[in-house]
Amino acid sequence: MATLLHLDTSVWPESVSASRPVTAAFRKAWEEQHPDGTVVYRDLAAEPVPHLGTAGAEAGFADPATHTPEQAAAFSRRVELAEELERADVVLIAAPMYNLTIPSTLKAWLDHIVIAGRTAGPGSSVAGTPVHVVASRGGSYEPGTPREGTDYVRNYLTAVLGGTMGMKVDFIVPELTRAHLHPAMAALVPKAEASRAKALEEAVIKGKAAARHAAA
Template identity: 55%
Template structure:
């Protein structure tokens, strides 16, 4: 059976476009691979701790000399890394907050990017794993718009997930998600709905395709 690692990082539990689109992917994946395993991490509900000096220094302390706090930190980091390494596919909801990714998602990445193991080697331990990223945006950052070039989430994740971790990244980018709640954007509701519909369609298609391949490979 294949394993899908599903990560959501949107603060909102309801009316979140990124959560809705990742749900479309997951539902399609589970429909064609009902025997598969899904590990869901909701980083808004249960955030992983940001790496502080204590956690960072744990890697330089022999296991038998670590404090209880260092042992706990090392165990959590090992768990997060193993979830990454053992996943057959990864799904990440990454809304654009203040032009970048949520801090909770950055904290997760700080834990799983480990030089000499998941990065910084010729063969990173999770290299080649497909990852689908749903990066929703409240406005539009497309070419020719006033905000062109101000989306630092997709470029960062392209580098962190693709170049650093060696994953095969695919991005789905629903835009104008604030059109229904910001009066000044009311004229963009139709475009927002079209963008959301396209994102759901892409997510469902990728979920079915990937889930089907993995189901066939694990029969």
């Protein structure tokens, strides 16, 4: 049975969020192809995982047989999250840009699931798993724009998910999402609307394609 792991991270509800409607469209398209499939959903904004502490970090580099009770408890949480990721045939992550990078809740999740010798490094247990990232942002960071080079969402997630963990990373990028709110960006509203429509269309297409991959 196919499994989709879906993570939302926006602090805003779907009615005003730029990323949540896009992940919802992807998920709906995937579910239509897999009515009997399993969706594991985490809203990391509503129910964040705790930040990685000393005990959990130490435990990741120590023989489990030597773990203290505190380390064992902390590491069990990391293993639970890693196993959830390993069971997924497809992963869907919302990563809206907050202050030029990913939400801290997503970073906390990553700090737990990136485990050297398991999900990270040579022989990664999640190597090859497709991960679709909805990287919404209020402005534009494309080549030729004033903020080119300061996109620390795609660069970072490409390095961690793709480079460190060996996953197949794909991005859907709704941009200029703040154009409707700032008078100085009023001229960009048509481009913002076009970007949103394109993102929703891509989400449906890629959701269906991901479902076909999981069924293969």
